[in-house]
Amino acid sequence: MSTTCTLLLTTLVFLLPLPPLAVAARASLPRGAAIAVEDYATDFLVSPDGTFACGFYNVSPTVFSVSVWFARAAARTVVWTAAPARPVHSTGARLSLDRRSGALVLTDFDGTVVWNSTYVAGDAARARLLDTGNLVLEGGGNGAGETVWQSFDSPTDTLLPGQRFTAARHLVSRGGRGRLLAAGYYSLGFSDYAMLSLFYDNHNFSSIYWPNPYNNYVANKRKIYNFTREAELDALGQFISSDDAGFVAADLAAGDGVRRRLTLDADGDLRLYSLDAATGTWTVTWMAFANPCTIHGVCGANAVCLYGPSPACVCAPGHERADAGDWTKGCLPAFRRDCSGKTKLVALPHTDFWGYDLNDGEILPFRECARRCHVTCSCVAFQHKQNMECYLKSVLFNGRTFPGLPGTVYMKVPADFAMPDELLHVHQWRTHGGGLVIDEDIPTCDSVADAELLLNVSTHDGGRDVGKAVWPYMYGFLSALLIVEAVVIAFGCWLFSSRGLFRPSRVWAIEEGYKLITNNFQRYTYSEIKRATNNFTDVIGSGGSGVVYKGILEDDRVVAVKVLRNVLQSEQEFQSELSVIGRIYHMNLVRMWGCCSEGKHRILVSEHIENGSLAKMLFDDREETPSDATVVLGWNQRFQIALGVAKGLAYLHTECLEWIIHCDMKPENILLDKDLEPKITDFGLAKLLNRDGSDANLSRIRGTRGYMAPEWVSSLPITEKVDVYSYGVVLLELVKGVRISEWVIYGVKLADMDTRMVVKAIREKMETSDQERCVKDLMDHRLNGEFNHAQAKAMLKIAVSCLEEDRGKRPNMSSVLQTLMSVEEEAR
Known part of the structure; x- marks a missing residue:
């Protein structure tokens, strides 16, 4: 199992083939010159030693970004991207060193400026790509050769050796499957206490998850309120930071001849990679998290990350997945939370939902802890530890479970809610010497069939089980842990494909490559939509799927607002449209600007097309x-x-x-x-075809x-x-x-x-x-x-x-x- 995981974690894959380093590749881009997207395969910048290349990167046949990538890796590995959330079209896009302003300018097919280097001093003579992977603008005249702008000052998700990391800079993860060009939920930067930290923020929940949020700065061996706020990875594989955060590559003895990169991956783990020059593959030589379940937001709300030792997600009892293709969206309760009704408790042994506590962990007996949760409407669960610490939870988030994790979480559910008592029995258990042993071996890849993973739990009324052994409650969890391991072994060969168990993975190091273009919609509230449409007064169209209104956003953009009809049917249609919209980008297709999914409302916001329908x-x-x-x-x-x-x-x-x-x-x-x-619209009936x-x-x-x-x-x-x-x-x-x-x-x-x-x-x-x-x-x-x-x-x-x-x-x-x-x- 460990061998399989190691092999899977050794390479960060961007699957599109690398164009050959043709004769037309440039050493520099002089002022007034441009690179055309149509010539992406032959016209690009290369570093003097040939390690790095910079030019148009083909995200898909018709979608491109301007990026810097390792040219000597077996599969291209992007380390920097200009405007990563805003791709350009395959026709008409240009990267030019503007003759007038001296800035690098990226324009789309229609001449729209997508990105520029913001340098406007006027004396940049050329753009060059250095052997360090740094894209620079060099001055002319008296300042010939002086760097006047550099990509190292605006990192994306990767830090390269020699690239200084300061308080003004952040690494931001990619968005994962379906949102690979959009910003992810994870970032690396200095906190308000000047500690180098990893942040999670999905716009609803936010938290610091590295260093360990349970510990104070002394336990984490960090300094706070340092005034330098700098960090750097050197060529030897040593990382040092002004707050005493530091680590070294496992292959440190290899010296400075190894090419390295520090990347904040889409799953939220910070990893140091070393390039094997012989094979062109990447090996992980350090990572922040050996147990990915401790990364925040891995499984979304109302879900638990099981680690045994490979990670997988499962909905909390009484919950169902919000999106079958995306665990980060978590699970939704299959019951109605009603503060006026009777409730019962469901025990989840050796489980924790980090954060979102309604109290500070008072020392309370179990009955009093349970009573407080019962009478507090906002309490959805509570954790009770062996030292009698009581934590009332307002949200079930950052859930994880593994043997030895102290404490039990008790979920509050309606008294008449029927809990599932099914369990997929792959292993037989028996007691031996006061513990549990497995009667049969873990099945091989050939003997495990596809099956749905169900979580076995126990229910009780609060205090009756105080003092009882926790083993009866552990059977389901321990069985589930080994079931997960068996499933991961059985399907490890395709775990990271589009049909994998953990889809889209925020737990693994490997990215599947740019399979989809950006799905970076603006999320609007219903009140914002009402203001934009003047309370839905200007109808510009209607159809079987909904009514379309004209609206004006706060940034003065005129938009078409499509309100979908019939909540039960529109939810499926809404998800279908979003799925399709996230995969298209073409001048003859209507662009979508955002959406609203609030309560019963399902609304799409698109560009307004002036002349209406054909x-x-x-x-x-x-x-x-x-x-x-x-x-x-x-x-x-x-x-x-x-x-x-x-x-x-x-x-x-x-x-x-x-x-x-x-x-x-x-x-x-x-x-x-x-x-x-013409622009084709209304993808409400569209479906993806295999x-x-x-x-x-x-x-x-x-x-x-x-x-x-x-x-x-x-x-x-x-x-x-x-x-x-x-x-x-x-x-x-x-x-x-x-x-x-x-x-x-x-x-x-x-x-x-x-x-x-x-x-x-x-x-x-x-x-x-x-x-x-x-x-x-x-x-x-x-x-x-x-x-x-x-x-x-x-x-x-x-x-x-x-x-x-x-x-x-x-x-x-x-x-x-x-x-x-x-x-x-x-x-x-």
């Missing part, structure tokens, strides 16, 4: 005579809308790290900005009548081809300017849409010799004959191919996009 602009007032107040989309605008929507869908289907199907593509879900650039094409949940999703592919009503699996079908309908409506359900075919108005008749009629017309006449007959009469014949003919042919009943005959969106782009080129 449906409104294409269909509203169609039969009226156009006037100054009525805008008729011109042909070029329609073609550009078709092209933009194709780009957005192609991105969703093929360029995201996981395939995404929209499932409800229609003109109402295509918004037009001030330049009539790359093997299997996702049983998709069979329950439905789109909108008239845009639904035939497989929706069959038993066929749902694939991205349902979006291709819907896109074909949208193309026909762009050409004709009429909803397809209102077309007149063979003299019959299709009140109930029959796409087969439409497709058959178009095919027949296109097969005639007079194709130009055919295309003209199918055009929107409001265009008055002003359209590009080649583009219109191509759109009609694409639409017909997209509307094939046999999905295997439909093109994919990438080929559709290529066809449209080639037609656009020919028209220029």
Whole structure:
């Protein structure tokens, strides 16, 4: 087991392959020069000895950041990132040394400044990457070679040898799975007492968890109120701090020839890594926590971290996971807390929930401690230790349990609440010599099946069990401890994959790599949303999933606020939308700014798109005579809308790290900005599609009548081809300017849409010799004959191919996009 863990902990993985150090790699970036994101694989800075590289780092095929990474590691290891929470697009982004200001400037595809080095003195001559991994700006003129700005002054999650750490600087962990470009909950810095400390802050709970918060500074061997507030890691692997915090690498004897880094990992553990030059892999040579369960926030609220000796999370009795994919969100009670009702206690031996005490640990007998918790409404549990210390708890947070941990936690639950008494029996126990022994060996990898881990607990009414042995209560916990170890051994080979036991892990050293882009939403309160929308007065849209209001945030941004309907259904939809939003970034997709999940309210906040939906602009007032107040989309605008929507869908289907199907593509879900650039919105029905094409949940999703592919009503699996079908309908409506359900075919108005008749009629017309006449007959009469014949003919042919009943005959969106782009080129 220890060998497996050691191997798993030896490498911090960023899985994207390292571009070769090509001839085009630069030694410096002179003033006025720039690096283009399109040339990321060949155009970047390298340090003189080739150890470090700096340039555009491909988070995903369409998402990039500007980073410094180890170039000699087997897998790239990022040590610094400019604006880590704000990636840029794969097209049009630039990193330049501005000719006028002398600052490094990172701009996105639209020219927006994402980050700059803040240096504006005006005499920077070049940017260089040093052998230490420090990206610097060097002055020119009389100050030639002088460093006027350096990345070492603004660390992200890693400290390199020789990089001074001061009171003004912090290391901030990455956000873990789903939030890898967002800031994590953990940080390293100097506290108010000038002690170098690790902090946890999830915006609801915050605490210091290193050094040991149970101890005072003397017990932790630290100095307080030191005025220097500096720390540094040297090349030998020694870390020293002004508050006497210090440690050394296990391979200190190897000397200064070893490349090292000190990283605050996403799981909250501070680790020192050494690079094996022969293999290019990393080895952990020191870590702050041997027992990851002592890291705060590992399992979230109302959850317990089991350590036996590998960590895993389990909900406290009577609680259920808040998010099946994220333990940091903790668990929610399956019962209602009511201060007026009768309660009973559930014992959790050898367990602690650190912090959030309602008292200072008075010395009280068990009965009095229990009575105080019973009569105190805010008390959800209490801990009673053998020395009669009593701690009343207002929140169950930072939970952990392992043999020898002093004290028992007693949870307060309704008297009529039925506690689970099931336990997964993998081991048989018997008493021997006053202790417990295991009758059978721990099963091997081949003999353990997938199973749900349940926690066995005992219930009682308060004081009846005082003085009884704790062994009856320990059976479940001790069994669970060894069960966890068996499960970890059995599934160690995939523990850190997306399906791992601890997902997303804040307990392990290994990061899975940049699988997802930022999910860094602003969390708004319901009162903030009400103020922004003027108490929900300006309705700009509505649909089956909710109503959309116009709002203005405190920073004067105009936003669209979507209030989801029906709490029971909207919770699932809310989580679905958040899951999808966290994975997308494209100019033809609506950007999400934040969300509100407070009580029964489920609200999404997105950018406001000025011109509303394509449906409104294409269909509203169609039969009226156009006037100054009525805008008729011109042909070029329609073609550009078709092209933009194709780009957005192609991105969703093929360029995201996981395939995404929209499932409800229609003109109402295509918004037009001030330049009539299309942006796809409303991902309420979207689901992620596995790359093997299997996702049983998709069979329950439905789109909108008239845009639904035939497989929706069959038993066929749902694939991205349902979006291709819907896109074909949208193309026909762009050409004709009429909803397809209102077309007149063979003299019959299709009140109930029959796409087969439409497709058959178009095919027949296109097969005639007079194709130009055919295309003209199918055009929107409001265009008055002003359209590009080649583009219109191509759109009609694409639409017909997209509307094939046999999905295997439909093109994919990438080929559709290529066809449209080639037609656009020919028209220029």
